[in-house]
Amino acid sequence: MIQHxxxxxxxxxxxxxxxxxxxxxxxxxxxxxxxMPIVNLLATGIFFLGNRRGGYFTRWHCxxxxxxxxxxxxVNAGAVGWTLYVFFGAGELSNYYIAYLITALxxxxxxxxxxxxxxxKTRRGVHVEWWFWGxxxxxxxxx
Amino acid sequence: xxxxxxQFLISLLLFxxxxxxxxxxxxxxxxxxxxxxxxxxxxxGDLLLKQLDLKYQRAYDDSLLAVVDMIHRRIxxxxxxxxxxxxxxxxxTSTINAAVLPGRNVxxxxxxxxxxxxxxxxAGVHAHELGHIAENHVMERMMSxxxxxxxxxxxxxxxxxEVIANILRILTTTAFSREQEREADRAAITYLEExxxxxxHLGNFLLRISTRESGRRVPEWxxxxxxxxxxxxxIFEKRGEMDAEFEPLYDGDWEALMR
Numbered sequence: 001m002i003q004h005x006x007x008x009x010x011x012x013x014x015x016x017x018x019x020x021x022x023x024x025x026x027x028x029x030x031x032x033x034x035x036m037p038i039v040n041l042l043a044t045g046i047f048f049l050g051n052r053r054g055g056y057f058t059r060w061h062c063x064x065x066x067x068x069x070x071x072x073x074x075v076n077a078g079a080v081g082w083t084l085y086v087f088f089g090a091g092e093l094s095n096y097y098i099a100y101l102i103t104a105l106x107x108x109x110x111x112x113x114x115x116x117x118x119x120x121k122t123r124r125g126v127h128v129e130w131w132f133w134g135x136x137x138x139x140x141x142x143x
Numbered sequence: 144x145x146x147x148x149x150q151f152l153i154s155l156l157l158f159x160x161x162x163x164x165x166x167x168x169x170x171x172x173x174x175x176x177x178x179x180x181x182x183x184x185x186x187x188g189d190l191l192l193k194q195l196d197l198k199y200q201r202a203y204d205d206s207l208l209a210v211v212d213m214i215h216r217r218i219x220x221x222x223x224x225x226x227x228x229x230x231x232x233x234x235x236t237s238t239i240n241a242a243v244l245p246g247r248n249v250x251x252x253x254x255x256x257x258x259x260x261x262x263x264x265x266a267g268v269h270a271h272e273l274g275h276i277a278e279n280h281v282m283e284r285m286m287s288x289x290x291x292x293x294x295x296x297x298x299x300x301x302x303x304x305e306v307i308a309n310i311l312r313i314l315t316t317t318a319f320s321r322e323q324e325r326e327a328d329r330a331a332i333t334y335l336e337e338x339x340x341x342x343x344h345l346g347n348f349l350l351r352i353s354t355r356e357s358g359r360r361v362p363e364w365x366x367x368x369x370x371x372x373x374x375x376x377x378i379f380e381k382r383g384e385m386d387a388e389f390e391p392l393y394d395g396d397w398e399a400l401m402r
Contacts, residue, residue, distance in 0.1 A: 099165035133146035
C-alpha cells in the first residue's frame with residue numbers, strides 16, 4: 001500500500017515543507033470534504049497550481065496528493081449524490097446504499113491515515129509512494 | 144503506466160468486493176419481515192398474476208387503460224413514488240374489487256371501475272392500494288399467514304396449482320388488519336391531496352359500498368375492506384380540515400368510458 005523508494009535527489013528543506021503541506025492541505029479540507037467533496041479537490045488543486053513551478057520533489061507530492069483527492073472526490077460525490085437521491089428523490093434506502101456509504105467511509109479513513117503518515121514522513125525527507133497513485137504520479141509528473 | 148492501470152483495476156475490484164460484501168448485510172431490513180428476499184416476492188407476484196391470467200382476460204380498451212395509467216402516474220409522481228416500479232393490471236370481470244399482490248403489483252377489476260361513479264372515486268381506491276404497497280402490507284400479511292418457508296417453497300411452484308389458487312383467493316377476498324386499512328387510508332388521503340384530487344370521493348365510495356353490504360350485488364371490495372362507514376367518516380373529517388380546492392381529475396365522460 002505504501003512504499004519508500006529512494007528519490008533521485010535529496011530535496012532541500014523548503015521543498016520538504018511544501019511537499020508535506022500539500023498533504024496537510026487535503027487533511028484540513030477533508031472535514032468539509034465529506035459532505036462537500038469538491039472542497040477537498042479545490043484545496044489540493046489550488047495548492048498544486050501554486051507549486052507547479054516548484055522543485056521535482058514538491059511537484060511530485062503535490063501531484064500524488066491531488067490525484068488521491070480526485071479519486072476520493074468521485075467516491076464522495078457518489079455518496080452525496082446517492083444520499084440526495086434517497087432523501088429528496090425517488091431513491092430507496094437500500095442495503096446497497098448503506099454498504100456504499102460504509103465503503104466510502106472506509107476509503108476516506110484509509111486516505112486520512114495515509115495522508116497524516118505521508119505528511120510527517122515527507123517533512124522528514126522520506127519519499128513516500130502510495131499504491132496506484134504513486135505509479136500514476138510517476139507517469140504524469142515530469143522531472 | 145502499465146503498473147498504474149493494473150493497480151487501478153485491483154483497487155476497483157477490491158472496492159467492488161467490499162461494497163458487495165457489505166451489501167449482503169441486511170442493514171435496513173430490506174429482505175422484508177423475516178428474511179424473504181425481494182426476488183422471492185417478485186416471483187410470487189408473477190405466479191399470482193399468471194394465475195389471474197388463467198382465470199380472467201386482461202382489459203384491452205386502450206382509452207380505459209390510458210385513463211387508469213394517467214391516474215396512476217399522477218398520484219405516484221405527486222408523491223415521490225416511481226410509477227414504473229409499480230405495475231397496474233386491469234382484468235375484465237364484473238367483480239367489484241381491487242387488490243395488491245406481492246412484487247408491487249396492483250390488480251383492478253373492471254367491475255370496480257364501473258362501480259366507481261367518477262375518476263376521482265377510482266383514484267381514491269387506487270391511492271388506497273398504493274398505500275398498502277408503500278407500507279409493505281401485502282408481504283407482512285403473507286409472512287404472518289404463511290411463514291417464510293411456505294413462501295419460499297411457493298416461489299418455486301407453477302401457476303395453476305391449488306396452493307397458488309388458494310393464496311390468490313385469500314389475497315383478493317380477505318381483509319388486511321384494521322390498522323393496516325387505516326394506514327392505507329391515511330396514505331391515500333395524503334397521496335390524493337398531493338396529487339390535487341379531492342379525497343372526499345374516496346369517502347363517498349366507501350360510504351356507497353357500505354350501503355351495498357346487505358344488497359344483492361355485494362362488492363368484493365367490501366369483504367376485503369371492512370368498517371367502510373367508519374372509515375368514510377374519518378375521511379370526511381380529514382377532508383373538512385383541508386382548505387384546498389380541487390379541479391376535476393378527468394374531463395371526459397367517465398360513464399361513457401365504462402360502457
